[in-house]
Amino acid sequence: MKKWIYAVMSLTLSILLLxxxxxxxxxxxxxxxxxxAATAGAAxxxxxxxxxxTEWQLEDLAGSGVVEGGRPTLAFPAADKVSGNGSCNQFSxxxxxxxxxxxxxxxxxxxxxxxxxxxxxxxKYLAGLQAAxxxxxxxxxxxIYCKDLEKPMRFARLATPxxxxx
Numbered sequence: 001m002k003k004w005i006y007a008v009m010s011l012t013l014s015i016l017l018l019x020x021x022x023x024x025x026x027x028x029x030x031x032x033x034x035x036x037a038a039t040a041g042a043a044x045x046x047x048x049x050x051x052x053x054t055e056w057q058l059e060d061l062a063g064s065g066v067v068e069g070g071r072p073t074l075a076f077p078a079a080d081k082v083s084g085n086g087s088c089n090q091f092s093x094x095x096x097x098x099x100x101x102x103x104x105x106x107x108x109x110x111x112x113x114x115x116x117x118x119x120x121x122x123x124k125y126l127a128g129l130q131a132a133x134x135x136x137x138x139x140x141x142x143x144i145y146c147k148d149l150e151k152p153m154r155f156a157r158l159a160t161p162x163x164x165x166x
Contacts (some may be wrong), residue, residue, distance in 0.1 A: 051076040051097075055084075056142055056155035061125060063151040070118045072125050074142075074155060082107075082129075086122035088114035102144065105130040128153055 058072035066072065070087035076095065077083055082104050083092040091109035096102070107130055113119065131147040143152040 051142075052079050053077070055158045057158050058125065058153060059141070059156050060151075060154040061121065062128060062146070062149040062153055064124075067117050067121045070121055072121070073158070074129070086126050087118040088112055088122050091126060100134045100136060102132050102135045104132050125153075 053076065055073060055075040058066055058074065060066065061072075067087065071085060072087050073084040075083045078095075079097075080095055081092065082095040083090070085091070086109060089110040089112055091107045093105045093107035095104055107126055109126065114122075128146040128149055129144070131149070132144050133147055135142065135144045137143075140156065142155040142157070144155070145152045
């Protein structure tokens, strides 16, 4: 009986994920999402860092660390989209960046249960992302400051796989 339930749940999740990626309507062109930060140089110039095509792993959830075994991520597949893993479930949603202001969401996610404390971490992580107000690049970290969180969420960049030549 358990195998049958797992098979149905897996099939349902697969269909849900495929339906989320099947929408290929053209989107309006937007400027690339960038992070501007002061460089260490004496000239005081601003360094820009393009978020599009990058993926990050959460290293600290507003001062509370990260549950071992959980792998919360944040990816910027397009200038107006965000996606990732909350610890248990995949999520995605819209993205808006203006200057150092950032808005994510509303975020949609799969709804698989997982053991504690990963489920609690995911709830706090997704709520924090949807309350994001501003961000900064503090080499090598991406910091996202969220309403009602005293400290920022800190992310380290994940290596992106090389794209095959065309």
